[in-house]
Amino acid sequence: MPAEIPGCVHTDLLRAGRIPDPFHDDNETRLHWIGHTEWVYETTFDAPEEADRVDLVALGLDTVATVSVNGTEVGSTANQHRSYRFDVKKLLRRKGNTLTVHFGSAYAYAEAVRAAVGERPNAYDEPFQYIRKMACNFGWDWGPTVVTAGIWRPIGLHAWSVARLAEVRPLVTVDGDTGYVEVFVTLDRAAPADLVLTLQISGGTATTRIGADEDSATVAIDVADARRWWPRGYGDAHRYDVTLTLSTVDGATLDTWHHKVGFRSVDLDTTPDADGSRFVLRVNDTPIAVRGVNWIPDDAFPTRVDRERYRTRFTQATDAGVNFLRVWGGGRYESAEFYDLADELGLLVGQDFLFACAAYPEEEPLAAEIAAEAHEQVVRLMPHPSLVMWVGNNENIWGFHDWDWQQPLDGRSWGGGYYFDLLPRTVARLDPTRPYWPGSPYSGTPDLHPNDPAHGTTHIWDVWNTHDYTRYREWRPRFVAEFGFQAPPAWATLRAAVSDDPLTPDSPGIAHHQKAREGNDKLLRGLAGHLPAPADFDDWHWATQLNQARAIRFGIEHFRALRPLCTGTILWQLNDCWPVTSWSAVDGDGRRKPLWYALRRAYADRLLTFQPDGEDLVLVAVNDGPAPWRESVEVVRHSFAGDALAGVTLDVDVPPGGAARLTLPARVATPGDPAAELMTAGDATWFFAEDVDLRYPEPAWEATVEGDTVRITAHTLLRDLALFPDRLDPTASVDDLLVTLLPGRSHTFRVRAGGTPDPAALTSRPVLRCANDLAHLVAPSVNPL
Template identity: 65%
Template sequence: MSVFRPLHDGWTVAPAAGPAVPADFPVSQVPAAVPGCVHTDLLAAGRIPDPYLDDNETALGWIGHADWVYETAFEWDATSRSRVDLACAGLDTVATVFLNGAELGTTANMHRSYRFDARPHLRTGENRLRVHFGSAYRYAEEVRAGLGDRPNAYPDPFNFVRKMACNFGWDWGPNVVTAGIWQPIGLHSWDTARLAAVRPLATVADGVGRVAVHVEVERESDEPLSVSAAVTGFRAETTIAPGERTAVVTVEVRDPELWWPRGYGEQVRHLLDVTLRSAGGDAVDTWQRRIGFRSVRLDTTADAHGTPFTLVVNGVPVFARGVNWIPDDTFVTRMTRERYAERFAQAIAANVNLLRVWGGGRYESEEFYDLADELGLLVAQDFLFACAAYPEEEPIASEVVAEAREQVARLASHPSLVAWFGSNENIWGFHDWGWPERLAGRTWGEGYYLEVLPAIVAELDPTRPYWPSSPYSGPSRHPNEPAHGSMHIWDVWNEKDYVHYRDYRPRFVAEFGYQGPPVYATLRRAISDEPLAHDSPGMLHHQKAIDGDAKLQRGLDAHLPAPHDFDDWHYLTQVNQARAVAVGVEHFRSLRPLCMGTVVWQLNDCWPVTSWAAIDGDGRRKPLWYSLRRAYADRLLTIQPRDGELVLVAVNDGAEPWQGTAAVTRLAVTGEGRAKTAIELDVPPRRAVTLPLPGDVAGSEDPSRELVLADADGLRAWWFFAEDKDIAYPAPEYEATAEPLSDGWRVTVRAGTILRDLALFPDRLDPSASVDELMVTLLPGESATFTVTARPDLDPAALTARPVLRCVNDVQPQTPGSTS
């Protein structure tokens, strides 16, 4: 059997002398973690401050322009095995590898693995391994100089090197251009032959599951080999003739238990064992994975409304309640299975069923896809091209092909992966962002998205659909046409009020979102500004969006009372973010089956920043998360404007019919009823039903003093006739009590007046604290209970007072002449 020996110990890293290194930075070695990167090594050694705090990122920009040298020594005893390879699962990015002074090879792609023949250069006793990382900046600039510039949404040349694009900075991310041995590295010793690639393609039809196991072998011998595959008690075997290097062995499983997305069935997986044997029958290599039997297709059959974009799993159309996933840490080697599991649990608790892995990050780890398989989270995977024109010439072209082939084969075993997308926004960019004039005939990536990548997917994994880009509307159409295919909606955040989400009738929305600041405890950990203000230096540095602060202010001006201080601003901008996304999600879900998916930008952050995320850079849930949980629930009750009238829409994404009665009332903001009706609900599974509201309930003679409330089975839908800034809210009155629990507090609030979007922020008292619910609107006489997980020594008076306990109507209009 082959043997893999990790080489993860004893590494050091030091900068190579050069002009990029500051004169006062010590050019000496520090211990290096492998897998890891230079930033985390320097941080652990105390050589640099945390790049995520204040504006440290700017002062540390030189690191990406410098060269870095990793070195280690290891002992080696002569082996009888005929092959010994140095297997590098991932090098970031422009590397030259030396063993005992001999150059083994070079790399220029973070997104693929490399293997070098080490046997000729190994010696008994001590061996020295050195990896020299050249600056990714310098490499990209040299490629750009040779091929000609291409348009790019950001200043740095990330489109000229196959590296995680968002390392170079994004409108939510820091510019920290990493280098290092970011994946496992070690010596692989083997004889006879090894499994170079195993690609299981699982399909199911007519009650029969089939696994076609495609095998590639690397040989040291021309003897005949055999390869067998076994799953759930069924087994098949085939022979690989002398000199042959590929084979397919197919296992059939009668009536297999299926893998389903969460909410549609169980996530049944089956262990697949693959064994390679020599002519004498000895096992020389093995491979094992858990696979799932399921079918998936993308329904784009033209209909009366245009071109749908519907994921169909096991014959069942699935409404995608999705979120976009970016790298959860810019320093990706800090990610663990436990941290992935925490994020996935947060996504599932928000009723998410799909993650889109965005094309400016990375192909995620095995832990990511394995957890998605286990939990039933669908994954839509971008190829790694984002917001830029990419050259189709060498040295980039061959890297793209090698990378794509490796990643498609690597991920083929995962039932959660249901679609490949060719790029993020690049076809749209070519059409709408002024690229043709700037390109002057140079290549920009179209050949990748329309020819190279679909051909690779069709060859290596025809079990999954491919779509040329996100967004894309089909050939001969504008790429972001709402009636056709998938679309992104960004004019709302960039230019319009969020109510304009309702102007769209899309088939599938793969990106839309609205910004808000992170949780207060996250801000205070990352930013040392005194006083903290929306425009203080640290806050501005951790706001990367163009005119981001002005766009947040535009949103406040349109909807909410003017903040008196930073506490008001922080709370109200978070409320506005939560409301904006809820407006979009509820509208798009109400259009089902015309619209069959919403993928909110974005689930997570990679550092502490004001952004579109629902989970901030420290892993804390923003108000948006709580709003998303309600908007993505299996059953949704929502009031929508249609053709100048109000309607009630009941959305049922569950497997059982929804039957009941909705009480719909027009109320004064003081709580008195004005008009009321009862509407019977009978909503089939996986459907939405639209019901008209009578005029006396849906109309108001005094919009600033009235609202509509629909209530059914504990679900509520609100409609306010005017914006909060124009509503004659009473000053809030309530009774709040805090009762200690074994692991926190129970806070009960009883309303004396309406309390709009009541929220509790215990992290202001204890950074480790969290709360089970946020943004609850109460009418006079109603109460809400919040369960707080926190230290037992919190001050109950502080827990039930501003700025911890907030509602929108505690921000009262300022009187003339007052100061804030």
């Protein structure tokens, strides 16, 4: 069968029509045999022109590979996260050479390592911690089990003479208006010769001579009047082109290295204070209010994600107010395109080393692989100004403390040597320009519980797993690195992936695309006390998506209102790797769920939010914009009929990065009828009871459809009005969702679609929904024009 490189066995088999789509229905389970099977990739090639050396360069082999040229083994690999180079010159013929890459079963390798080093606990019944491979390949509580094999990054020949740049390690710093670039170079030589290393940036040039017996060198340059790289919202993400050239003394170029770099400083402020200790990320000495999302591989088969798809996903993030991406430790070190786009857009990136939810052995063969992997990845990523933090692992320190690991470990290694020794030493030695944090979560010292909310980073998972989302208000964290709530994907995404007829929350395809333990039960439990029990699948789909959006907006607004105590939130999660019910804001087909629109409001530069303050209510104004926020805000208590019952005008005056708590008079904040009143302040709303306890009117509206606009005029209160045009046209999307209208007020939705949806269908249930139609199961009063 033909193979496409980069790629993997699954994508090649799928392209050849030999397997069904693993994402459709429950096909995934019938394809598990692929990960237990050995595979061979083979090609023929001609040798390049004469050179001192000819290397076979494999930038990524997944994962247990034996590489042969013309029948002679040249090397073996066991790490998806490393690149490899093999000297093959002596094996080559001028024409008709054969390259063979034999991939062993990842399962067989991992199970052999497990047998050698002993069993270790983990979160799933899969051996992912015994092999250096993308852990979520083995399945997760949002991902399929698709254990891949293949040549997943480019492979080719590199012919070179005399010497080449084996490693280029640029330290980029800034002091005042002066930028500094110091480049440490390691050479690979084929012949002794004096060489010249030339560094060029911003019109400046620096050179150094390398003796014939030297294989390393350093060259440095200063850049006067350096423009700094700033995160989005704080200034321009300015970058400079850098070129490094290796040449002979008579000027013949041997090798070159190009990159873009940015001048910026970054540090973590963890100063103790009266509430514990701070966790403040500072860029260019400026505290950054982190509005983040967790990033997982955007496809279970990563080679299908190209630069344009990254740009689409990053645009979805920035359009929702996101300024920080945390690359989660169960996935991969992302591609050059990922970090380059983050650099360009001013998106901050926190990079986990690849350890997640398991006790990891520190014995061989893993120890040496991890040391080499960490070295390579730190050097590869350090030129990127967007990368502002290295994190040792995801939840493993927490797991060691709280997940009943210690008895089964019985004193055996679990990864602590990596997180507290190897990795911080590697970062400090190679890249002292950015901070290292041992884990997520972590509280800054082994003497503290690793998930102590008063210190460091915190993961909040009692909400969703065991508690209602209103429990977020009991948390007072310094920095939230994970928290989330589930919902199904968009209707068109679900319908394309699942052929169940009829669809029910527990029909086979829907159930298969819910990987979380007791996930659908938790979805229903999450509705209790908030929204009525769904009457049918359409109501289940709408209610669970609405509840996810409300839960996350509730949590983020609470955390942001704690400013300056809480300095950042990183939502679990932005994206999905396949069509699944999950915690994502953007589903596996790239469609925005209602959560995305709620996130855009909750992550706005300027946020107004009503918050309890003891027995009272306050209005909190949070300003993450670049300028002071000064305006008058009208706060009004309304009846559901739209009557203004009481009001007050408050003056907002908040500096950049600050928050203000504005007292509300009792006459405004105290309802006469809690079941039929609400408060508004700009985009902020406050209902005095949960939906199930409110006397919602039966929703009624007037709808006008003209071209790509749908204008809704409310005849009654319409809470969380939402339009789902993808139910009619899978290509369709809408610019806004979750709009609350008082009687007499209007809102215009803009629909982007490949076709022209039927106006009547576009403006009626289940395409047009609101929260109060869940309480009124009869058909609402609609007058489409």
